[in-house]
Amino acid sequence: MNSEPSNVVKFYNGEQIPLELHKVRVVQKLHLVPVERRLEAAREAGFNTFQLSTNDVYLDMLTDSGVNAMSDNQIAAMFRADDAYAGSQSFDRLKQAVRDVFGKEYLLPAHQGRACENIIARTFVKPGDVVPMNYHFTTTHAHIDLNGGKIEELVADEAVNPISTNPFKGNLDPAKLRDCIARHGADKIPFVRMEASTNLIGGQPFSIANMREIRGICDEFGIMLVLDASLIGENAYFIKMREDEFKDSSCADILKTMCGLADLVYFSARKVSSSRGGGICTNDRSIAKKMEHLVPLFEGFLTYGGISVREIEAMAVGLYETTDLTVISQSPSFIEYFIGQMVDMGIPCVTPAGGLGAHIDAGRFLPHIPQEDYPAGALAAAF
Structure with missing residues (x-):
C-alpha cells in the first residue's frame, strides 16, 4: 500500500498542494449582505456566532458537524x-456496515452521538x-455530570500546549490513568473513554500503541474501554501517516484494529459518515442488553x-466510505496545508494540524482578552 494519500501533488520546487478529488453537483445560493447589515446582525446576536442566521452569513465555518455534502452513493x-x-431492511444494511467497518455485532441506533452518550451514561x-x-x-461531560459522576482528563501535559510537534497529542497518559485508579479504586470507574481525534483540543489523534497500552491497564483492573468514534476516520488517517507500524496498512484494517481494542464503540454519523444519526455497538451481548431498553424510551x-x-441508508454507505483513504484524507490534508500557510504568515495556530479544522489560537491572537471573556468568540465576531 502507498502510504501517501492520492490527492497530494508535488511541484518542481518541492511544494506539496492537496487537490479536491470530488465533483460538486448541487449548487446552493449564498448571501453576501452589506457590511453594515453584518455588523447589525452581530449586535442582534449578542456577538454570539451561534445565534446568527445564515441569511446574514456568507461563508459558514461554524462547524463540520452534519453540514457536509453527502456522496452520490449515499444519496x-x-x-x-x-x-x-x-x-427494516435499511437497518439490516446498517448493521452489516457496522460489522464490516467496525467489526461489532450488536448495534443500538440513536438519533445523534450525544443521544448515545445519554444512554451510555444512564446505564x-x-x-x-x-x-x-x-x-x-x-455533551459527554454534561451527561456524566447529570448522572452523578465526574470526569478526569488524562492527556499528557503537552496536549494542551497549542504549539507542539507531538503527532499524537490525543494520547491518554498511562501513568495518569494508573494514578486515577489508585486514588479512586477500579470499582468507582465504570469505563475509560478514548475520543478518536479529540475535538476540543483541535482534532488531535491518539496512536494505536497508546490505545493498546490503555487496553492493557483496563484489562488489568477489569475496567471497560469505550471508544468515541465520531472522528475515527481522521484518527485512522493520522495513524497511517504518523505511526510507522501502520504506514502500509489499509484504512479498513486500522479502523478494525482501533475498534477491536474497545469493549464499546459509539459514534455520531454527523461526523463519521456525513449524514444524520448515531449508534452504539459492541461484541458483548450482555453490554448491549444493559442499554437496550433505553433506546425505545428516548430514541x-x-x-x-x-x-x-x-438517513440510515446514507449512514451505511458513509461508513464504508470511511475506509477509503482518498475520502478520509481530504479534510486533514487541506487542514495541514492551510495551517502550514498560516504559520508561515505568522498567524498563531494550534499545531500540529489536526483532523477537525484549522484552528487559530485566539488566546495568542488577542492576548488582551482574558479566557473568561471568550477570546475565540470575540475573534469570530470581529471577522
Whole structure:
C-alpha cells in the first residue's frame, strides 16, 4: 500500500498542494449582505456566532458537524429505504456496515452521538463514579455530570500546549490513568473513554500503541474501554501517516484494529459518515442488553432509533466510505496545508494540524482578552 494519500501533488520546487478529488453537483445560493447589515446582525446576536442566521452569513465555518455534502452513493442509497417501523431492511444494511467497518455485532441506533452518550451514561455511571478520558467533549461531560459522576482528563501535559510537534497529542497518559485508579479504586470507574481525534483540543489523534497500552491497564483492573468514534476516520488517517507500524496498512484494517481494542464503540454519523444519526455497538451481548431498553424510551424502536430510514441508508454507505483513504484524507490534508500557510504568515495556530479544522489560537491572537471573556468568540465576531 502507498502510504501517501492520492490527492497530494508535488511541484518542481518541492511544494506539496492537496487537490479536491470530488465533483460538486448541487449548487446552493449564498448571501453576501452589506457590511453594515453584518455588523447589525452581530449586535442582534449578542456577538454570539451561534445565534446568527445564515441569511446574514456568507461563508459558514461554524462547524463540520452534519453540514457536509453527502456522496452520490449515499444519496442514491436513500431512494431504496425501507420504511418499516420494525425489521427494516435499511437497518439490516446498517448493521452489516457496522460489522464490516467496525467489526461489532450488536448495534443500538440513536438519533445523534450525544443521544448515545445519554444512554451510555444512564446505564453505567452512578453517583460518585469517575470516568477517565483523554479529553472531554461538552455533551459527554454534561451527561456524566447529570448522572452523578465526574470526569478526569488524562492527556499528557503537552496536549494542551497549542504549539507542539507531538503527532499524537490525543494520547491518554498511562501513568495518569494508573494514578486515577489508585486514588479512586477500579470499582468507582465504570469505563475509560478514548475520543478518536479529540475535538476540543483541535482534532488531535491518539496512536494505536497508546490505545493498546490503555487496553492493557483496563484489562488489568477489569475496567471497560469505550471508544468515541465520531472522528475515527481522521484518527485512522493520522495513524497511517504518523505511526510507522501502520504506514502500509489499509484504512479498513486500522479502523478494525482501533475498534477491536474497545469493549464499546459509539459514534455520531454527523461526523463519521456525513449524514444524520448515531449508534452504539459492541461484541458483548450482555453490554448491549444493559442499554437496550433505553433506546425505545428516548430514541425510537430498536430498528430505527429516531433516525429516518433514508438517513440510515446514507449512514451505511458513509461508513464504508470511511475506509477509503482518498475520502478520509481530504479534510486533514487541506487542514495541514492551510495551517502550514498560516504559520508561515505568522498567524498563531494550534499545531500540529489536526483532523477537525484549522484552528487559530485566539488566546495568542488577542492576548488582551482574558479566557473568561471568550477570546475565540470575540475573534469570530470581529471577522
